[in-house]
Amino acid sequence: MIPVLTIDGPSGVGKGTVANIVASQLSWNLLDSGAIYRAFALAASNRNVLVDNIDELLTLASNLDLRFESEPSINKLSIYLDNIEVSSELRTEETAELASKFAMIGPLRESLLVRQQKFKQPPGLVADGRDMGTVVFIDAPFKVFLTANVEERARRRLKQLQDKGIAGILSQTLEEVRNRDERDANRKHSPLKPSKDALIIDTSYLTINEVVTEVMALVKA
Numbered sequence: 508m509i510p511v512l513t514i515d516g517p518s519g520v521g522k523g524t525v526a527n528i529v530a531s532q533l534s535w536n537l538l539d540s541g542a543i544y545r546a547f548a549l550a551a552s553n554r555n556v557l558v559d560n561i562d563e564l565l566t567l568a569s570n571l572d573l574r575f576e577s578e579p580s581i582n583k584l585s586i587y588l589d590n591i592e593v594s595s596e597l598r599t600e601e602t603a604e605l606a607s608k609f610a611m612i613g614p615l616r617e618s619l620l621v622r623q624q625k626f627k628q629p630p631g632l633v634a635d636g637r638d639m640g641t642v643v644f645i646d647a648p649f650k651v652f653l654t655a656n657v658e659e660r661a662r663r664r665l666k667q668l669q670d671k672g673i674a675g676i677l678s679q680t681l682e683e684v685r686n687r688d689e690r691d692a693n694r695k696h697s698p699l700k701p702s703k704d705a706l707i708i709d710t711s712y713l714t715i716n717e718v719v720t721e722v723m724a725l726v727k728a
Contacts, residue, residue: 510535510631512726513639516653517688517699518603519660520710521718525653526635527577527584528719533633533726537577538626539584540636540643541606543619545597546573546588548606558608561615568618598671600664600683607687610637613696637691640702649726652701653718655711660684 512535514526523539530537550571556563574587586594596602609615623643626632634643640650655663661681668675691699701707706725710718 509627509629510649511627511644511647512631512633512649512651512722513644513647513702513705514633514635514651514653514722515637515639515641515699515701515705517637517660517691518684519663520653520655521663521715522635522653523584524715525718525722526633528715529722529726530577530633532719532723533631535631535633536626536628537575537584538623538632538634538636538639539575539586540623540634540639542575542584542586542597543573543623544606544610545602546586546593547571547615547619548602548609549593549596550588551609552602552605558612561612564609564612564615565618568615568622571622573622595671598667599673600668600675600680604683604687607690611690611694611696616696637699638697640705641700642697645702650702650705651722651725652705652707654707654709657681657684657688659711 512529514522516522526537547568550567551564554567556567572589576585576587585592586597620643626634640647658681661677661684664684665675665677665680708718708721
């Protein structure tokens with residue numbers, strides 16, 4: 508059996524950073540499912556494929572040229588779309604907003620689910636996303652759901668943007684985070700919610716190392 512650790516939660520809770528560190532410590536493969544949706548959104552935008560054009564969206568999903576290259580020593584995950592490094596583009600608020608809208612489309616989620624499940628390879632997998640433990644890897648032996656208050660998540664998101672030289676306003680970022688939470692929690696297909704057997708960790712006042720320690724304790728136990 509190939510072990511899987513799922514790390515789910517809304518934006519701004521530290522999923523990506525925690526998943527990368529834990530995958531490095533365990534020497535397991537890493538899946539950033541959010542990056543798959545953001546890369547798809549970027550590809551659709553580049554090709555002018557609209558949200559309501561289901562046939563073209565599914566064709567694009569089945570032919571998506573996407574590659575991940577992890578550099579755990581510097582906590583970096585490089586993402587290539589059509590052989591072009593697009594990691595920075597995927598982290599913009601515009602791409603994230605578009606990805607959230609695509610994520611509401613049931614047939615598209617089913618198509619991208621198969622691609623995500625192919626990341627389950629020896630010696631193990633750390634899967635970061637919003638429905639990893641509830642849909643994609645429902646039988647995973649290790650499940651974590653990270654959460655944090657919305658104000659703290661907005662501050663973290665704004666800092667991410669500012670660190671990349673992107674200007675932002677806290678009130679606007681807070682509204683965007685709340686709107687995304689609303690869409691993720693109330694979408695018809697794979698709504699954001701913790702799995703019944705997940706360890707829930709509130710990261711509002713924890714450091715990354717403290718969160719990693721709790722997650723590693725779960726796996727080691």
